[in-house]
Amino acid sequence: MFYTCGPNEAMVVSGFCRSPPLMIAGGRVFVIPCIQQIQRISLNTLTLNVKSDKVYTRHGVPISVTGIAQMKIQGQNKQMLAAACQMFMGKSEPEIAHIALETLEGHQRAIIAHLTVEEIYKDRKKFSEQVFRVASSDLVNMGISVVSYTLKDVHDDQDYLHSLGKARTAQVQKDARIGEARNKRDAVIREAHAMQAKISAQYKNEIDMAKAQRDYELKKAAYDMEVNTKKAESEMAYQLQVAKTKQRIEEEKMQVQVVERTQQITLQEQEITRREKELEAKVKKPAEAERYRLEKLAEAVRLKLIMEAEAEAESIKIKGEAEAFAVEAKGRAEAEQMAKKAEAFQQYRDGAMVDMLLEKLPLMAEEISKPLCAANKITMVSSGAGEVGAAKLSGEVLDIMTRLPDAVEKLTGVNISQVSSRTG
Helix, strand or coil, rough: CCCEEEEEEEEEEEECCCCEEEEEEEEEEEEECCEEEEEECCCCCCCEEEEEEEECCCCEEEEEEEEEEEEEEEECHHHHHHHHHHEEEECCHHHHHHHHHHHHHHHHHHHCCCCHHHHHCHHHHHHHHHHHHHHHHHHHHCCEEEEEEEEEEEECCCHHHHHHHHHHHHHHHHHHHHHHHHHHHHHHHHHHHHHHHHHHHHHHHHHHHHHHHHHHHHHHHHHHHHHHHHHHHHHHHHHHHHHHHHHHHHHHHHHHHHHHHHHHHHHHHHHHHHHHHHHHHHHHHHHHHHHHHHHHHHHHHHHHHHHHHHHHHHHHHHHHHHHHHHHHHHHHHHHHHHHHHHHHHHHCCHHHHHHHCCCCCHHHHHHHHHHHHHHCCCCCCCCCCHEEEEEEEEHHHHHHHHHHHHHHHHHHHHHHHHHHHCCC
16 A cells, blocks of 8 residues: 655655665655555654753863754655664654754763863854764764754853953953043044134134135126126127118118019019910911921922932833843844854855955945035036046045945955955
8 A cells, every 4th residue: 555754754664575675755655564564754853952051161160051953864865864764763753852962962061071161152153063063973873964053051150151241341341441531532632623623724714715805806806897898898789789780671671672673573584484485386386387397298299209219210220221131132142143154254254255245335335425425516617628527526536435445344344455365
């Protein structure tokens, strides 16, 4: 079955399968009845009133000391808890407290025996630290930790502490009287110094007052002069300001007039602008529209002429190309004809030349007759001797016959004289 305990208690389970025993501080554990056993030990803090009556100190003076100690079994340290279980298992809290109290009182007596009354009485903190340190080393072995130790009371039955108090009281009273006398002396000295300082301060104050009065008079005179100067300057400045104000008023009047004049000029300029716009709307715009219309008409005419010229040029170009092609074809045909004639001339030679000559004779006759055709009339005059006229006519005919070979050669390219000599 399950067993539980709070944080101020520890459980120890022993028996079957529990070797060594199981120790649990604040928790729960399962225990098998009949074959396992559970025991509890308290972990509460114990407050001990440690009294040591009539313990002789190092100088043999018996005193009684009372201290307050706080201690408990340490459950978080397993070794200390095991030691506490071995020593205190089955014991109640009063029994545990009694054992710890006897141990702590013994250490307290031992420490008192090694100290004097004055050391214990005057330095209680040192005594408490020694008891705490010595007792803790022994109680730890029992599983108990000392939480705190404080010296509560120290007294004796022989009035030793009272005598120490009397001596201290007498010393304090002596020191008080000496201090009082010193304070009175210091008070008289300080009073004299204060009186001296008071008189010095009074004289210094009077001197300072005289200096202040002098400075006041000088500064007052300087201030009066400055005030009078300022007044004069103020009056002059007032007059100057009045003049400036009048001048500014005049300037503002002039500015007003300038502004009015400027506004008039602006109105006139606006009227001029309006009239210019009106004139432009009534005259200039229609004229520009007419001019634009004429320009567009002229541009259309120009474009028409350009297009017609381009068309004509294209027509001329095409016509010229056609004529050139015709000329080229004609030249090609004539060249072929001339080539064939050349072949015929090469083959027939003289016969061909005669044939060509006969073919060109009509042209030759035409060339020869051109001068005669150019004459409007021919008048033959006889002087009575018919020979002269006949001779003259014969000369002209002879001249024509003389130019005949040249004309034939010019037309046909054939030298008649060479042909005649070959045909003979």
